[in-house]
Amino acid sequence: MKLVVAQMKHETNTFSPVPTPLTRFGTGGQLPLEGAAAAAAWRGTGSALAAFLELAEEAGAEVDLPIAASAWPSGPVHDAAFEHIASRICAAVAKGCDAVLLDLHGAMVTESYEDGEGELLRRIRAIAPGVPVGVALDMHTNLYDAMGRHATAIAGYQTYPHVDMHGTGLRAGRAVLAQLAGRARPTMAWGRQPMLPHVMRQGSDDEPNRTLQARCKQMEAEGALAASVFVGFPNADIEFAGLSAVVVTDNDPALARRWCDELLAMAWRERERFVYRLEPLAESMARAQRLAADKPPGSGPVVLLDHSDNCASGGTMDTMTVLGAMLDAGLTDAAAFAIYDPEAVRAMAAAGIGAELTLPLGGKLDMPSIGLKGRPRSVTGRVRRLSDGRYRNFGPMAKGEHNDMGLSAVFEVAGVQVAVISDHVEPHDLAAFTVLGIAPHTLRFLMLKSRVHWRAGLRSLAHAVVECAGTGVCTSDYELLAFKRVRRPIYPLDPM
Numbered sequence: 274m275k276l277v278v279a280q281m282k283h284e285t286n287t288f289s290p291v292p293t294p295l296t297r298f299g300t301g302g303q304l305p306l307e308g309a310a311a312a313a314a315w316r317g318t319g320s321a322l323a324a325f326l327e328l329a330e331e332a333g334a335e336v337d338l339p340i341a342a343s344a345w346p347s348g349p350v351h352d353a354a355f356e357h358i359a360s361r362i363c364a365a366v367a368k369g370c371d372a373v374l375l376d377l378h379g380a381m382v383t384e385s386y387e388d389g390e391g392e393l394l395r396r397i398r399a400i401a402p403g404v405p406v407g408v409a410l411d412m413h414t415n416l417y418d419a420m421g422r423h424a425t426a427i428a429g430y431q432t433y434p435h436v437d438m439h440g441t442g443l444r445a446g447r448a449v450l451a452q453l454a455g456r457a458r459p460t461m462a463w464g465r466q467p468m469l470p471h472v473m474r475q476g477s478d479d480e481p482n483r484t485l486q487a488r489c490k491q492m493e494a495e496g497a498l499a500a501s502v503f504v505g506f507p508n509a510d511i512e513f514a515g516l517s518a519v520v521v522t523d524n525d526p527a528l529a530r531r532w533c534d535e536l537l538a539m540a541w542r543e544r545e546r547f548v549y550r551l552e553p554l555a556e557s558m559a560r561a562q563r564l565a566a567d568k569p570p571g572s573g574p575v576v577l578l579d580h581s582d583n584c585a586s587g588g589t590m591d592t593m594t595v596l597g598a599m600l601d602a603g604l605t606d607a608a609a610f611a612i613y614d615p616e617a618v619r620a621m622a623a624a625g626i627g628a629e630l631t632l633p634l635g636g637k638l639d640m641p642s643i644g645l646k647g648r649p650r651s652v653t654g655r656v657r658r659l660s661d662g663r664y665r666n667f668g669p670m671a672k673g674e675h676n677d678m679g680l681s682a683v684f685e686v687a688g689v690q691v692a693v694i695s696d697h698v699e700p701h702d703l704a705a706f707t708v709l710g711i712a713p714h715t716l717r718f719l720m721l722k723s724r725v726h727w728r729a730g731l732r733s734l735a736h737a738v739v740e741c742a743g744t745g746v747c748t749s750d751y752e753l754l755a756f757k758r759v760r761r762p763i764y765p766l767d768p769m
């Protein structure tokens with residue numbers, strides 16, 4: 274038995290000015306890994322790709338791993354990058370195989386295609402019409418019919434923060450391997466609702482997503498090969514952005530349809546609870562200060578979430594609004610993770626540890642889609658630490674995966690340790706802090722450019738959480754996003 278196993282992951286924020294060339298799909302600005310090098314880097318991690326490799330090994334299958342390509346979210350994927358990745362995968366399929374297992378995201382938009390995953394699957398189908406294709410997808414999938422039509426079995430993450438990527442690979446892979454062994458015949462139904470849940474209301478520990486995901490797990494306990502609700506990725510102006518569901522049953526298309534419709538109806542009933550209400554930043558800052566004043570000694574930091582500028586949703590990670598408000602308010606005993614500013618890091622490295630300097634921090638990228646120019650803030654501080662920025666996640670999310678934030682510095686500005694980095698990473702893992710010598714649990718305030726994923730590795734440290742509406746292209750204020758292509762009417766853009 275021969276399996277083609279591959280990864281192509283990108284969540285595209287069509288409002289993001291951050292470019293997405295091929296090098297964004299490798300670690301540290303390298304090209305994405307192929308073959309044995311890819312297997313060595315990903316084996317044993319918490320990814321769906323690692324799960325596919327384990328299943329193949331268990332089954333004694335020969336594996337062809339043409340490419341493992343995973344990029345931090347950003348603007349539309351450059352055509353050349355998509356063609357490079359898709360052509361590697363298609364060439365492997367063309368050599369012949371018994372099944373294809375794909376670790377995809379589900380919300381990839383390229384310069385030419387609104388539905389990058391659907392286009393990849395369409396090409397695979399043209400080469401291998403009868404070969405089973407198992408697909409693992411992120412919960413932020415924006416589902417197009419081409420994905421449902423061309424895949425044999427789809428399984429989506431059931432957690433946000435995504436701590437079940439590996440388990441999702443097992444669910445998708447097992448459905449396909451059962452088919453190869455003649456033990457199952459996957460039948461799939463999918464559908465969408467015209468709704469754009471706010472990311473800030475999508476956490477799977479919160480309602481209504483907790484109940485939706487629990488029902489998916491229950492369906493699997495009742496015999497579904499996989500049941501998934503995708504809350505969707507709303508910072509994408511494409512026709513089918515938003516919530517969807519897929520259910521795979523064993524040779525029972527009617528049951529798949531019924532279960533899928535049940536999930537979609539549940540989600541629609543709860544649509545109002547997926548709407549996030551923003552708090553004005555000044556109120557958030559005052560609340561954070563009150564919470565810190567009442568904090569018992571030894572308790573963890575008050576976490577300030579700069580959720581409009583999260584690089585894991587396509588944010589530039591360099592807007593200074595929330596950090597600026599912290600500095601203006603005189604918050605001390607604090608850290609901020611992170612400001613993306615390679616130019617500032619180079620200046621700090623040149624000055625050396627201990628040096629004091631004044632420089633324009635952040636704000637290097639304009640955000641034309643929301644009518645904003647980048648606005649650096651002039652700050653004076655001391656270079657406390659320098660690092661190569663490389664680490665492996667402790668977990669639980671993406672456990673063991675390699676990260677590279679490039680040359681990085683801790684710049685202490687008026688009592689705030691500001692992490693300044695040269696490549697995007699979202700702070701969802703304690704290892705990102707350890708590598709910079711920051712101990713978050715000892716601080717009074719911790720600013721994170723994150724929305725929900727920070728909970729995976731850091732929530733247990735937090736005394737309290739204050740969600741701060743700063744500026745950036747992952748804003749939860751839909752009024753700021755000029756939607757032109759998404760289907761209408763859609764809730765809550767339109768009253769429904």
Ligand SMILES: [Zn+2]
Pocket residue numbers: 411412413435
């Ligand atoms: Zn996601």
